[in-house]
Amino acid sequence: MxxxxxxxxxxxxxxxxxxxxxxxxxxxxxxxxxxxxxxxxxxxxxxxxxxxxxxxxxxxxxxxxxxxxxxxxxxxxxxxxxxxxxxxxxxxxxxxxxxxxxxxxxxxxxxxxxxxxxxxxxxxxxxxxxxxVPLPYTVYNSMAFPLKLFVTRVSVYLLKLTGLPVMREGNVIIFPNITLEVVEACSGMRSLVSLVAMGVAYAFIALKHPWQRVLLVLGTVPIAVASNVLRVYGTGVLSRYYGAAAAEGFFHEFAGIAVFLVALAGLILFGTLLNVVGRRIHAK
Known part of the structure; x- marks a missing residue:
């Protein structure tokens, strides 16, 4: 033309x-x-x-x-x-x-x-x-539901390893003294969406090679999921001993912020590791 x-x-x-x-x-x-x-x-x-x-x-x-x-x-x-x-x-x-x-x-x-x-x-x-641009709710929910079940399943497994008496029904965690429901806000989608956006930015700011950037962005998924499993697990442990107050109000909101910061720290740590490995590979 x-x-x-x-x-x-x-x-x-x-x-x-x-x-x-x-x-x-x-x-x-x-x-x-x-x-x-x-x-x-x-x-x-x-x-x-x-x-x-x-x-x-x-x-x-x-x-x-x-x-x-x-x-x-x-x-x-x-x-x-x-x-x-x-x-x-x-x-x-x-x-x-x-x-x-x-x-x-x-x-x-x-x-x-x-x-x-x-x-x-x-x-x-x-x-x-x-x-x-927010995802369509149909797409968001189709991703959040299986993620919610996965987080619940892994959290219950870890709670059992800790020695706590616990059962699971779907996305519900059942203790002798309290029942917890892992809702969509606890599925990890919220931190996943934000962490992927931050991961892409960090990849292009801090990393030089395409393979490093791809690995970092892919790594945001397990980091976000693992940090949210940690949140649900910690809430379960505290709820078992301190009741419903540990899963509601200020603690619940604070736990969400703290877990995202942990995930962000994990992302930065992974990026630093990729930088070190990249320097060694390309120095040869």
């Missing part, structure tokens, strides 16, 4: 039109997404995502400044795809489609106005924005 003329490259008024169109299209959608960040604890990390993406963009500022813009009409293809996603999501009221279409349209806009080389430099910050 033929590129856009040189004169048009320097015509800022031409760039303003699609940006205004994006603001008009997505003002309400982004507002609804922010509302989810505020009211749904599963996605409270969403506030950090644009800032981290902006940091990635700032980190590439020298490469971006040195890269010549080469606008291309190929950018119309992702714009068409994003527009289709937007319309389909609007018709069927599927929020994930509508919200994620913003990233596709942003990709097409960059490609159209600045060119593919510039898009490649912006791929990380633009792609990272997907972590600010």
């Amino acid at each position: 033929r590129g856009i003329s040189v004169a048009a490259r320097h015509e800022y008024s031409w760039v303003l039109l699609p940006l205004l169109a994006m603001v008009f299209m997505y003002f309400g959608i982004v507002g609804g997404m922010v509302d989810d960040w505020i009211n749904d604890e599963n996605y409270s990390h969403g506030f950090m995502i644009p800032g981290i993406a902006a940091f990635f963009l700032w980190r590439s500022r020298n490469e971006l400044a040195a890269c010549p813009s080469a606008p291309s009409y190929w950018g119309l293809l992702p714009l068409l795809l994003g527009g289709t996603m937007y319309l389909a999501g609007t018709v069927v009221q599927e929020y994930f489609l509508m919200r994620s279409s913003l990233i596709v349209i942003l990709t097409g806009t960059i490609w159209l106005l600045l060119g593919f080389r510039m898009l490649r430099l912006m791929a990380l910050p633009v792609g990272y924005l997907i972590f600010m």
Whole structure:
């Protein structure tokens, strides 16, 4: 396809039109997404995502400044795809489609106005924005339910190893003095979603080689699950001796924060280990 003329490259008024169109299209959608960040604890990390993406963009500022813009009409293809996603999501009221279409349209806009080389430099910050979009509830629940059962099963196994009298029925932990239900908030999905987002950011900030980054991101899953098993196990032990108060109120909220910090520390420790191994491998 033929590129856009040189004169048009320097015509800022031409760039303003699609940006205004994006603001008009997505003002309400982004507002609804922010509302989810505020009211749904599963996605409270969403506030950090644009800032981290902006940091990635700032980190590439020298490469971006040195890269010549080469606008291309190929950018119309992702714009068409994003527009289709937007319309389909609007018709069927599927929020994930509508919200994620913003990233596709942003990709097409960059490609159209600045060119593919510039898009490649912006791929990380633009792609990272997907972590600010809440998952569809059907997808979230289909992942949370088996994870909840797995966490319950492993926690009960550890409680039995400790010597405590305990039984399990589905996602319910039964002690002689108390019955605990492992609800979705304790399934580990909340920490998993946030930890994957943090893991991707940490991988691209602290690690150099693709294999290290892939292993770190994959490692967020067992780290998140293990930390949540620790939470349920600890709550079970305390509930056995101190009753329902150990599974409710302040302790329950504090345990959630503490376990996420433990998972984050585990992620950093794993990243440090990958760095050490990477230096030894590539030093040979």
